[in-house]
Amino acid sequence: MKHAYLIRRVVMFFVVVILAATLNFIIPRLAPGDPIGAVLEELRARGASTGGDSEDEIVAAYRARFGLDKPIHIQYFSFLANTLRFDLGYSISYYPQKVEAALLRSLPWTVGLLAISTVISFAFGSFFGALMAWPRAPATVNRFVPFFMVLSAVPYYLLGLILVYIFAFVLRWLPLGGAYSSGTVPEMDLDFILDVIRHGMLPALSILLTSVGFWALGMRGVMVTVLGEDYLTLAEAKGLPDRRIFFAYAMRNALLPQVTSLAIALGTVASGSVLVEVIFNYPGVGWLLYNALRSSDYYMVQGVAFFLILTVAVSVLIVDVIYPLLDPRIER
């Protein structure tokens, strides 16, 4: 049973990835315009000379180099094969750098900043939300409900701007942006790590503050439903200590739908936080995408888009695999 379930999930994962790659192949080719023409146009605009070769010859040479002269299905299969090997082609702006190299360079920053702040926000928000629904929690806990509602309604980029203005511009407690001070060499010593934490503080805070309300209010809603279940009455009748009822009976069950949301949230973390990275000049995947879009670096945009779909698919796969451990009712 268990193996069949796992195999189905993994097959599903590859289907999603191949579909994503296919869309990634089709969409740019549906768009009007010709990449080689665009490059030549740009060269001409900069006043470059064609060096005596006729324009047609140049176009033909470029088409051959990028494989655009082959039939479309051959192009498709070689694209697919390259993508699955995580060979995403060359970046146009950073030529001759490869797209995947740039991605791998930005990835640690995005994961470090966004994944960690999302997980902290999830853990804290869920716990706090559970307390808000718990009848024997201190009454002050519920005073935070309006606070959370307001925070979850504020867009994070707006809060980011406000935080930057107050803490970096006016008070000058924290740096304006970047992931580390310019001039320092990234290496694993204490100074550098502290520097990174100082730089990460504001962007992390803006994500944390705006998303914690979502987790807290969601958890509170599920928790209220769970608290009405018969098994909670029986747990209390058994004379279990409050702590055990709260964690093993109430929160344990209320967390299940939250975990599903977490998978989706983690998957969209990279794409959803483009603006945070832009505001804070943070060298993550979002920043990479933003710059690629500005400079029409098609391969880079394609690569990042594919990568984002991959993160969603991977996090859904992870949740699919661990979910049966959390909820035995899910088929194994």
Added chain:
Amino acid sequence: MSQDIALEVNNLRVSYKTSTDDVKAVDDVSFKLYAGERLGVVGESGSGKTTLALALMRLHKPPASIEGGTAFLDGRDLLKLDREEMRSTRWSKLSLIPQGSMNSLNPVIKIKHQMADAVEAHQRGWARGEIAKHIGHLLGRVGLPESVAEMYPHELSGGMKQRVCIALAIILEPSVIIADEPTSALDVVVQRVVMQTLNDVQAQLNAAMIIIGHDMGLMAQSADRLAVMYAGKMVEVSPIGAFFKNPQHPYSKLLISSLPSPEERRELTGIPGSQPSLLDLPSGCAFHPRCPVAVERCKREIPPLRDFSGGRRAACHLVEEQT
């Protein structure tokens, strides 16, 4: 049956607070539960049976609140215990077989852990191995294979879940078990078997048991005494044989005449009308608008629950003249 009193309830009143008025769901209920006996409590939906059960375990949820009365178990008033004392009393002295056994088990925890945590919460000082052995033994006693301990609730049928609840209820050998409609979610065949199991384990423990329900047939088979509730009050308490032979209260009489009997062919009579709203009770005896023998006095005075010979009690102005 010994005459040691396991639980003595006096003048218990439980109300549901509404914005305008208090609804008296349990109104001045007093009864004694003797060690080892099975007391059936019957009544229509909304007559206060389940509220009574939950209030005795102090598991009632707002807007319900206990307005007064006492409930003595082992010489201590349950209604005056503080939270921690009540917690340690629950299950060790007073356990519950819940109404909705379908959803009474935590869906994500194995049966053995749901049984073990009840033991651990009361610090009996048993070793882990002992607890596991005890659980296996208990499951066997309610007719389940030991392998059930390793299962999750969704892997069990309704009848099996109810058996797990029975095994769970006796794990600490309490002196009082409250069974709140223990079989209402099961089909009739399983009902009988589960009820038999419940009666067997109760008899082995010599625990007193309150069985709440509205199935008169089941009561006739299981209960030693029967209490009838109507609109939050107990209107009759009688030994089971005497109750069926010669019911005292007019409501009890109508209840029995609405039961089909294989011996005699007769028209089944229902009880005309329906139970009054607890928000707007009739004056005097709450049953008088539906009572075929009501007299003028019934509209004015609330009849108290009085003792009669043979350990019988009834709340009706007319009973004296009839016996």
